[in-house]
Amino acid sequence: MKKILSWAKNLKKQIYILYFAYKDARVPWYAKLFTAGVVAYTFSPIDLIPDFIPILGYLDEVILVPIGIMFAMKMIPKAVIADCEVKAEELTKNGKPKNWVAGVLILLLWALLFVWIAIKAYQYFQ
Template sequence: MGMSFTHRIRIEAHAVWLAVRDPRTPLLARLVGLLVAAYALSPIDLIPDFIPVLGLVDDAILIPAGIWLFEKLVPAGLMAEHRATAAAAAERPVSKWGIAIVIALWALIAFVVYEFLMLGYD
C-alpha cells in the first residue's frame, strides 16, 4: 500500500532539511532548501487548511515546487541519499523557523491590508 501525498511531502521536506545541513550542498541550494524545509515542516500553514481549496494549495503546489527547485540546485544523487535517511527516520522535526516565517508573513499581510484600508482615512 502506498503512502499518502502528505506523508510523502513530509519525507521529501525532511530530506531537504538533511541536505541543507550537508556541506556538499551549494549555498544557494541551502538558502532555498532552508525556506522549503522550514515551511513544509512547520505545524502551521501560510494558507490555513480550513480555507476551502486555497488551504490545500500550499501543500499541493508550493512545497512540491520548492522541493523540485531544490533538487535542481544540489549535486546529483545527494537528494536520493538524504531521502533514504528521511524515509528511515520515524519522527520528523518540527520547524520553529517555519512557524516564525509564517507568522512574519501573516503579520506583513495584515500590515499591508491595514495600510491599504487606512488610505482613505488620511
C-alpha cells in the first residue's frame, strides 16, 4: 500500500512540474501544447473512460496519464525541469493552485464536444 501511495504522490508532483513547465518560456511550443493537454486531462473532472466502468474506468489514471507525463517530461529541457521541481516542492507545501479560468475553459471544451457529438448523432439517425 505504501508503494502505491508513494507512486501516486510522485505522479502528482510530476503533474505540478509540468504545470510550471508549461508556463516557462524556455519550453518549445509543441512541448507546451502537449504538456497543457496532459495537465488539463489530469485535472479535468471528465475522463476519457468514465470511472464507473469496472476496471477500465481507472485505466486512464493508471496507464494514459503516466505515459503522457513520461512523454511530456522528455520534451522539456532538463534545466526547466530542475527549476520546476523546486516550484512544485513549494506548491505541495502551500497547497495546489486554483485556476478557475482554465477549469471553465476545460468544462466548456467538453460541453462543446458533447454538443457536437449529439448533433452528429441526431443527424445520423434522421
